[in-house]
Amino acid sequence: MSDEKPHAAGNVDAGDTSERVGMAVLRERGLEPEELREKLLDAIGAEFTTYYYYTNLRMHLAGHEDYKEITEDARLEDRAHFELVAPRVYELGGALPNDIREFADRASCPDADMPVAYETGGFDLENLTAESILEVLLEAERCAIRTWSEICDMTHGVDPRTYDMAQRILQEEIEHEAWFVELLSMERDGEVNPAGHFVRGEPGDAPYSTNNRFNDSA
Amino acid sequence: MELVVPEDCEIPQAGETVDVEVPEGEYVLWAAREAGVWLPADCQQGWCCRCAGELLSGELDQTDARRYFETDRDAALHLLCTAVPQSDCRIRVCQYEEMLDERAKQELPPGNSKR
Numbered sequence: 001m002s003d004e005k006p007h008a009a010g011n012v013d014a015g016d017t018s019e020r021v022g023m024a025v026l027r028e029r030g031l032e033p034e035e036l037r038e039k040l041l042d043a044i045g046a047e048f049t050t051y052y053y054y055t056n057l058r059m060h061l062a063g064h065e066d067y068k069e070i071t072e073d074a075r076l077e078d079r080a081h082f083e084l085v086a087p088r089v090y091e092l093g094g095a096l097p098n099d100i101r102e103f104a105d106r107a108s109c110p111d112a113d114m115p116v117a118y119e120t121g122g123f124d125l126e127n128l129t130a131e132s133i134l135e136v137l138l139e140a141e142r143c144a145i146r147t148w149s150e151i152c153d154m155t156h157g158v159d160p161r162t163y164d165m166a167q168r169i170l171q172e173e174i175e176h177e178a179w180f181v182e183l184l185s186m187e188r189d190g191e192v193n194p195a196g197h198f199v200r201g202e203p204g205d206a207p208y209s210t211n212n213r214f215n216d217s218a
Numbered sequence: 219m220e221l222v223v224p225e226d227c228e229i230p231q232a233g234e235t236v237d238v239e240v241p242e243g244e245y246v247l248w249a250a251r252e253a254g255v256w257l258p259a260d261c262q263q264g265w266c267c268r269c270a271g272e273l274l275s276g277e278l279d280q281t282d283a284r285r286y287f288e289t290d291r292d293a294a295l296h297l298l299c300t301a302v303p304q305s306d307c308r309i310r311v312c313q314y315e316e317m318l319d320e321r322a323k324q325e326l327p328p329g330n331s332k333r
Contacts, residue, residue, distance in 0.1 A: 038332065090314065102331035106265040120295040143261045150260050 022091055022161075025186055035094035036154060036162065040085055043147050045083040045107035047169075051075055052141055053112035057133050060114065060123070064130050069199065071137060074176045076204020078144075081169045082207050088162060109143035120164045131188045135195050138180040144173040168208040220308045221255060222274065224293070225293045226294065227312035229256055244332065246271070246298040257298060264300035269296045269329070270317035274315050275308030290317070 012019045025034040054075035061067045079142075086096065097103045104111075116124040116131040148170040155163040178195035185193035201205070219238050223231045240249040247269050250257050259269040264283025273294045280286050282300040292298070295317050298309070322333045 006288075039260075040330075042260070046261075097331060103257070105327040105329055106331040109263040110261065110263050134283075139263065143263055143265075146262050147260045168226045 009082065013018060020091070020093060023093060026159050031154065031158045033092045034094075036114070036151075036159065037094040037109075039151060039154070040089055040092070040162070041094065041096070041103075042066050042106050042108035043085075043151060044082045044085045044089070045103050046109035047078045047085075048146065049107045050109065050112050050144070051082065053077040053140075054078065056114055056136070057112065057137060060125075060128060061130055061133055067130060067134070067187075070179050070183065072203050073205070074137065074179065077172050077176070077206045077209065080160055080204065080209050081172070084169065085165055108147050109140060112140040112185045116199070132185065134180055134184040134187055138177065138184055141173055141177040141180055144178060144193040145170065148173055165209075171208045172206060219249070219276075219303055219306065221250060222308065222310045223255075223310055227258075227327075229258075229312075230253055240303050243302060244246065245282075246296075246301045246307075248299075250298070250311075255311075255313065258314065259299050262299040264297045267317045267321070268314055269297055269299040269314045271296055271301075272305050272310040272313045272316065274308040274310055275291075276309075277304040278302065278307060278309075285327065287321075287324070287326050289326065290320065293320045295320055302324065 010021065010024060012021050012024060026033045026036065038135060058075060059070040085126060087098065097106075101164055113136070114123055114128070115136050116128045118124075121155050148166050151166040152163060155166060156165075175195070175197060178197065182193050182195040186192040219240050221236045221238055223229065223234050223236060225233045230240065236253075236255055238245060238250050238252075238253045238255060247257055247262065252305055257269060257321070258273075260266045261268070261284075264280070265285045272297050276299040278296050279289070280296055280301055282299045282302070284300075286297055286300075291297075296311060298311065318332050321328060322330050
């Protein structure tokens with residue numbers, strides 16, 4: 001072992017804090033860490049905006065307590081996904097945008113906003129239905145599935161840390177889709193289309209993504 | 219439909235021009251992927267811009283996109299995940315960076331957040 005690099009191999013000098021081996025190993029394996037980092041920022045931007053929008057959607061499922069509870073699970077789990085991956089952005093040399101508007105603008109999924117017009121005085125509640133809210137929820141989950149699948153493809157066999165996070169999130173997003181397929185099928189079409197699941201043990205349990213919890217809020 | 223794949227596009231057909239049949243009413247991205255041309259895409263709802271392409275000739279209907287602007291159309295940039303051909307089309311694919319530049323120039327989302 002070289003005296004100049006007593007604890008190191010590769011081209012990062014011992015004690016050099018301007019470089020990250022955790023990024024260099026990705027580059028060595030053909031994955032540009034900066035490109036991954038930007039994609040993660042877009043993806044967690046979508047988790048964050050979804051968390052916000054689901055709050056409003058959930059509020060407006062008044063009279064459908066079962067729908068509200070399930071939407072609450074999805075809402076809290078989307079926040080858990082944001083919490084899970086945000087530290088990874090920093091590990092990859094990035095940071096959350098200073099301006100929350102910028103963060104929302106770059107979110108990789110559409111706004112899951114209310115499916116009725118909003119004007120001064122509030123939403124057009126006359127035309128609001130549970131069916132239309134469930135459709136928004138379903139399409140939001142589908143976007144998340146596509147996004148995290150892409151990140152799984154990008155990191156598989158190259159970046160086990162990000163892959164582990166992405167596959168955990170993907171598993172929950174697929175469950176969310178199944179929930180909303182079941183609810184919308186019955187609400188809109190009177191069809192039985194089981195998700196195959198029962199309710200979470202606690203609201204927003206996030207059984208896959210919190211197995212790798214970074215802190216108690218994740 | 220003819221897809222012109224730039225050299226720097228990270229798919230196996232980089233540098234080639236590929237003919238793809240698009241069934242009536244279907245999206246360009248779906249048809250390309252069905253034909254084995256795995257174009258990049260994330261949201262597939264006409265929002266994130268990852269699938270952007272440049273329309274070289276022909277006409278595309280972009281009605282189903284969730285976030286698409288007239289200035290995109292003026293720049294011949296389209297979101298292929300939600301673009302339905304209205305005629306025979308020739309499209310340069312993998313134009314994500316160009317779309318981000320265009321949006322930033324027009325101060326439209328995602329604007330400068332990715333620049």
